[in-house]
Amino acid sequence: MALNATRPAATLPPGIIGVHALPADHHDGPWDSIITPSGVKDRLLGTALLVLRHGRALGELNGAPHGLILLSGPPGTGKTTLCQGLAQKVALALAPRGATTFVEIDPHAFPSDMLGEGPRAIGRLFSDSLPELAARRPHTVVLVDEIEAMAVRRSTASFETNPVDVHRATDALLSGLDLLRRTCPQVLVLGTTNFAAAVDEAFLDRADLVLRLGLPDRPTVERILREALAEAAAVFPGLLAVALDDELIADLADRCTGLDGRRVRKLVLAAMGSHPELASDPGRLTGEHLRAAADAERAALAEARSR
Ligand SMILES: Nc1ncnc2c1ncn2[C@@H]1O[C@H](COP(=O)(O)OP(=O)(O)OP(=O)(O)O)[C@@H](O)[C@H]1O
Ligand SMILES: [Mg+2]
Incomplete structure (x- = not known):
């Protein structure tokens, strides 16, 4: 397969909807197209580069990074586009040290009503699929768009209105992130959400950077x-x-x-x-x-x- 090809969804592991090799010319554009308050792009790029370039060494520290960035804010404020742009931007900066794999995950792909199948699939995503992808190139960026679907806040999700799997999915995501951090410190996970208040507190707590994008001034x-x-x-x-x-x-x-x-x-x-x-x-x-x-x-x- 050509290095810059996007694999067709049919051949991808469950929950993964896109795998791209970066940098790639056709991924130029999103980063510059989003206008942000000053400092926002520097913080994003700085945090991403720190994890991808020094994740292994920083893993030795007590306060090691989790390799997780969350963008929150109302619909249409550029969260997804900025994440896509960030992947290309870090890939360009890291290109002398090797290519970057950009992986897109659909959090809605994990069923919450199939007797534990959703949480098990989330577990396999972090224990098998992502480490396998991460082994291919020196750097990996994973985007989970609309992460509130996967990281439901357990403290407010009642067991009456939410199947038990919703709670287990959040547990699986948190332990999956922790496992990924230990096994693949060169992986950066980007999440976006419209509803930070619906995202589990333990997930928010793991984020190295939570940025809120507001309506444009x-x-x-x-x-x-x-x-x-x-x-x-x-x-x-x-x-x-x-x-x-x-x-x-x-x-x-x-x-x-x-x-x-x-x-x-x-x-x-x-x-x-x-x-x-x-x-x-x-x-x-x-x-x-x-x-x-x-x-x-x-x-x-x-x-x-x-x-
Ligand atoms: N701050 C901005 N500067 C320039 N363009 C913007 C900005 N915010 C949004 N846009 C435009 O809106 C489009 C949609 O943005 P995007 O899909 O990334 O938003 P989002 O925050 O992910 O929305 P949603 O929460 O609905 O998924 C962008 O491609 C861009 O054209
Ligand atoms: Mg979006």
């Missing part, structure tokens, strides 16, 4: 809009004047502040799709279409909040 909203319009203008040159209209972009940023990053980035698409005529000729998009789309997004958000 106004300057960030403006930058996202500027980028989104520039990208659209590269495809539809008729949009060039709109993409360079500073006054319009400032006005749109005012209207979009309060929306998450995903909704802001999708504003241009939402405006293009607002009329069939525009959809067939998006180069005719005007500032008025964009303002109307921004107001519609705000109204939808207000309605969702009032429900």
Whole structure:
């Protein structure tokens, strides 16, 4: 198999939905596409490099790292994209010492209602599948997106509403992480969650870094809009004047502040799709279409909040 190929899901062990060899050119992009407050990317990259480069040596310390980073925050704030970007970024930094394997895990793939099968599968993931993958290259980054599905907070998960396997799954995850740390200190686990309050305390406690990504502030909203319009203008040159209209972009940023990053980035698409005529000729998009789309997004958000 070619080094940079992505293995088809059918041949992957249970729960693993992607295995990539990094660095790879087509993984460039996500890291720079997410705009974060200053210091956030440095802390992420610093913690990741420390674990991947010195995990074995640091394992000797009493306060050894667990090799676990958690990103929490509302939907659409760039958590998954930033993790994907981080994997490529550390792989680039570590490339002189060898390649990095990036493994994606689907925490929903472990059944919670099949007489212990879910927790057993989680155990096998950490005792067999991940160590086997980690043995292939000098560095390994594992992403568990929406980790609250696997790390359910046991103190609030009642046995009446949650099958006993939900509790056992959290136990299996915690002991799996501890085992992985002992056997493969060069593995970094990244987790994301919308609900930090639903994540087990012992899991949170193991994290070397917990970062909360919030809604983008106004300057960030403006930058996202500027980028989104520039990208659209590269495809539809008729949009060039709109993409360079500073006054319009400032006005749109005012209207979009309060929306998450995903909704802001999708504003241009939402405006293009607002009329069939525009959809067939998006180069005719005007500032008025964009303002109307921004107001519609705000109204939808207000309605969702009032429900
Ligand atoms: N701070 C940001 N800067 C630039 N773009 C952003 C930002 N936040 C979100 N986006 C845009 O939103 C898209 C969606 O982000 P992503 O899927 O990573 O969010 P998420 O936090 O994982 O959401 P969810 O919790 O719903 O899974 C990104 O690809 C990006 O285009
Ligand atoms: Mg996500």
